[in-house]
Amino acid sequence: MNIKKKLMILMLPLMLLLGVMISNNQPVSAAGQTVSQVQAKKTLVLGTSPDYAPYEFLVNKNGKNKTVGMDIQVAQKLADDLNVKLVVKSMDFDALLVGLETGKVDMVISAMSPTDERSKSVDFSDVYYLGGQSILVNKADAKIYKSKNSFIGKKVGVQTGSLQQTLAKKQIKNAQITGLTKVPDLVLALKSHKIEGIVAETPVATAYASNDPELVRIDGKFDLGADMQGSAIAFPKNSPTLVSAANQSIAQIKKQKLIPQYLKNAGKLMKTNTHNTSMWHYWSYFAKGIGYTLFITIVSIAIGILIGVILAFARISKNKFMHGLAVMYIEFVRGTPLMIQIMFVYFGIGLWINIPALLAGVIAVSLNSAAYVAEIIRSGINAIDPGQTEASRSLGLSQHDTMRYIILPQALKNIWPALGNEFISLIKESSIVSIIGVTDLIYQLKVVQSATYKGVAPIFVAMLIYFVLTFSLSKLLNYIERKMQHA
Amino acid sequence: MLKINQLVKKYDDNLVLNGVSGDVEAGQVIVVIGPSGGGKSTLLRCLNRLEEPTGGQILFEGTDLMTLSEKELDQIRTKMGMVFQNFNLFPNLTVMDNLRLAPQKVKKESAAEATKQAEALLERVGLSEKADAYVNQLSGGQKQRIAIARALAMSPDVLLFDEPTSALDPEMVGEVLKVMQDLAQEGMTMVVVTHEMGFAREVADEVWFMADSQIVEKGTPEELFDHPQEPRTQQFLAQVLAQ
Numbered sequence: 001m002n003i004k005k006k007l008m009i010l011m012l013p014l015m016l017l018l019g020v021m022i023s024n025n026q027p028v029s030a031a032g033q034t035v036s037q038v039q040a041k042k043t044l045v046l047g048t049s050p051d052y053a054p055y056e057f058l059v060n061k062n063g064k065n066k067t068v069g070m071d072i073q074v075a076q077k078l079a080d081d082l083n084v085k086l087v088v089k090s091m092d093f094d095a096l097l098v099g100l101e102t103g104k105v106d107m108v109i110s111a112m113s114p115t116d117e118r119s120k121s122v123d124f125s126d127v128y129y130l131g132g133q134s135i136l137v138n139k140a141d142a143k144i145y146k147s148k149n150s151f152i153g154k155k156v157g158v159q160t161g162s163l164q165q166t167l168a169k170k171q172i173k174n175a176q177i178t179g180l181t182k183v184p185d186l187v188l189a190l191k192s193h194k195i196e197g198i199v200a201e202t203p204v205a206t207a208y209a210s211n212d213p214e215l216v217r218i219d220g221k222f223d224l225g226a227d228m229q230g231s232a233i234a235f236p237k238n239s240p241t242l243v244s245a246a247n248q249s250i251a252q253i254k255k256q257k258l259i260p261q262y263l264k265n266a267g268k269l270m271k272t273n274t275h276n277t278s279m280w281h282y283w284s285y286f287a288k289g290i291g292y293t294l295f296i297t298i299v300s301i302a303i304g305i306l307i308g309v310i311l312a313f314a315r316i317s318k319n320k321f322m323h324g325l326a327v328m329y330i331e332f333v334r335g336t337p338l339m340i341q342i343m344f345v346y347f348g349i350g351l352w353i354n355i356p357a358l359l360a361g362v363i364a365v366s367l368n369s370a371a372y373v374a375e376i377i378r379s380g381i382n383a384i385d386p387g388q389t390e391a392s393r394s395l396g397l398s399q400h401d402t403m404r405y406i407i408l409p410q411a412l413k414n415i416w417p418a419l420g421n422e423f424i425s426l427i428k429e430s431s432i433v434s435i436i437g438v439t440d441l442i443y444q445l446k447v448v449q450s451a452t453y454k455g456v457a458p459i460f461v462a463m464l465i466y467f468v469l470t471f472s473l474s475k476l477l478n479y480i481e482r483k484m485q486h487a
Numbered sequence: 488m489l490k491i492n493q494l495v496k497k498y499d500d501n502l503v504l505n506g507v508s509g510d511v512e513a514g515q516v517i518v519v520i521g522p523s524g525g526g527k528s529t530l531l532r533c534l535n536r537l538e539e540p541t542g543g544q545i546l547f548e549g550t551d552l553m554t555l556s557e558k559e560l561d562q563i564r565t566k567m568g569m570v571f572q573n574f575n576l577f578p579n580l581t582v583m584d585n586l587r588l589a590p591q592k593v594k595k596e597s598a599a600e601a602t603k604q605a606e607a608l609l610e611r612v613g614l615s616e617k618a619d620a621y622v623n624q625l626s627g628g629q630k631q632r633i634a635i636a637r638a639l640a641m642s643p644d645v646l647l648f649d650e651p652t653s654a655l656d657p658e659m660v661g662e663v664l665k666v667m668q669d670l671a672q673e674g675m676t677m678v679v680v681t682h683e684m685g686f687a688r689e690v691a692d693e694v695w696f697m698a699d700s701q702i703v704e705k706g707t708p709e710e711l712f713d714h715p716q717e718p719r720t721q722q723f724l725a726q727v728l729a730q
Contacts, residue, residue: 385573385575387571387573387575388575388577390537390569390571390575391569391571391575391576391577391634392577392589393537393561393564394535394537394564394567394568394569394638395564395565395568395588395589395593395637395638395641396561396562396564396565396589396593396641397561397588397589397592397593398557398558398561399557401592401593405577405588405592406577406579409579410577410578410579413579
């Protein structure tokens with residue numbers, strides 16, 4: 001007990017130290033990225049948040065998701081000019097710059113304006129497109145709202161971490177700002193009158209207005225500073241050669257007037273998307289999502305049980321060091337949100353070792369589940385009458401055999417319902433991996449939302465799928481539970 | 488066979504055994520009686536080190552148990568069967584497997600060997616028809632008879648009984664005592680902690696009276712029950728026999 005407290009006290013400074021180390025440790029990209037580095041690895045990794053048609057969005061080509069849009073064509077142009085292969089990585093918009101700083105991606109093109117604030121942590125190219133800012137409103141309200149000034153004291157929606165968020169905050173008096181990560185979610189909020197308008201880039205607002213008869217775009221009439229106009233390419237800080245290479249490509253784009261061409265291409269692709277918006281048409285999206293969700297859940301359950309058993313034994317062990325370590329781990333993991341753990345594994349550990357998003361997701365979810373499984377197993381073992389151990393040991397069975405043949409079988413039977421609960425909640429909780437771009441069910445739901453401009457139908461489908469998954473699992477678990485019951 | 492020398496057991500500052508000594512010869516039946524909290528069960532549980540004695544010595548067939556490693560202790564325990572007040576049968580196993588587990592895992596007997604022996608023991612305690620039953624399908628008396636059979640399955644040299652009838656309904660006490668009596672007649676060495684004075688008088692070779700963390704008096708049943716020497720013994724017997 002005493003040693004536990006000591007370890008806990010010891011843990012706090014350790015955590016602080018770790019925090020300081022990480023914040024001091026300038027990421028891998030501290031020296032920036034150079035053209036020759038990119039050319040050496042023959043790939044240019046683009047980070048983008050593909051929920052922002054016509055800048056970047058997803059289309060389904062032969063059953064496969066493809067990120068397309070004006071920005072992607074800009075990126076392709078740059079990759080071609082550098083003579084390397086373009087790799088597209090999708091993430092939430094507010095995770096993009098972190099991804100850039102931690103070396104997950106080489107550049108970010110995501111309708112991002114080169115604000116002074118952002119320029120402190122990344123390098124920007126010249127502006128490649130001047131979009132302007134609009135506000136999206138419900139058609140019924142189009143007469144009330146004329147510009148940003150109509151929204152004083154009203155509820156306005158913006159994408160989290162976006163320039164629009166700053167604009168709305170600074171230029172609409174007393175506005176109540178709702179920040180969501182995905183534009184389709186904002187549109188849903190707008191339609192259900194949770195908010196009165198969405199501040200968005202003009203092309204995006206135009207795209208939604210032309211695809212959804214219930215929505216209308218109005219000119220925001222914001223006062224835009226030089227740094228808030230248009231979109232630029234972001235690179236890691238101190239990457240002068242990449243920036244100048246990008247500027248050369250952008251100069252060509254401007255000279256050859258490629259942007260209108262890009263927008264036209266994007267428009268065409270958007271039409272193929274909205275051509276058929278029935279959910280059946282998108283079954284392959286959901287199927288892929290189910291695949292990833294099940295994969296993450298099953299692998300995490302397996303690893304979680306394995307580590308959970310080890311942790312449980314460590315926690316009940318007489319070895320005070322092992323005990324303390326297990327207690328610390330369990331308390332820490334249970335005391336922090338899964339979402340932060342996932343981001344820590346992906347971005348934090350990614351500073352030293354670059355791990356793919358799926359792996360990071362599986363690691364984080366497994367390690368998280370292990371802590372809960374450990375507690376369930378420990379309580380199961382503790383609940384077994386000590387007389388069982390005494391009887392077994394009095395017969396000459398070793399501690400190990402006692403655990404294996406007597407205690408664990410009984411404990412497993414007792415904790416089965418609790419374990420089952422953990423597995424079921426794991427199916428649902430694994431959805432958080434979508435924030436780092438793992439294409440699980442939730443992620444695919446958002447993809448379908450962006451692709452079809454339909455908000456509610458995909459949510460309903462995903463909800464049904466989750467229910468079918470958890471319900472089947474709970475039936476299976478009940479079946480096993482009945483099998484374990486003797487008379 | 489079993490020599491107890493100045494055994495001490497403390498829980499924190501609470502002295503439960505205060506220098507207890509005694510000898511158990513092969514084939515002897517020792518019955519330990521005395522008031523609750525006197526240290527009887529602790530003494531018994533120290534004999535196979537289910538409780539770790541704080542001091543003193545236990546010699547079993549010449550081996551000092553206090554010096555043994557965990558592994559060596561497991562070996563010794565196979566020769567010291569134990570029967571518990573609450574039976575402690577394994578509810579996750581059938582009756583048959585309760586009897587077969589230790590012989591197979593510890594003595595490495597073959598399944599056929601273990602089964603044959605288990606069947607013989609079940610017959611002996613009169614419960615052959617329960618071989619495939621699970622523990623929760625048995626009555627208390629049946630459970631304790633199975634527990635005795637389970638201890639016997641290891642062919643121990645001595646059997647330790649920790650209040651084997653205390654958790655039983657009165658009408659089931661007889662069937663368990665009968666099995667124990669038969670064992671005693673066959674020459675099994677036994678140490679029995681019990682409140683069954685009739686059993687002590689009839690079956691014991693020697694009765695130990697324990698109170699206040701010590702053995703107050705030892706003697707044959709006649710000596711102890713009919714002519715107790717110590718006032719503490721007299722007081723206890725007066726109380727018990729008055730009931």
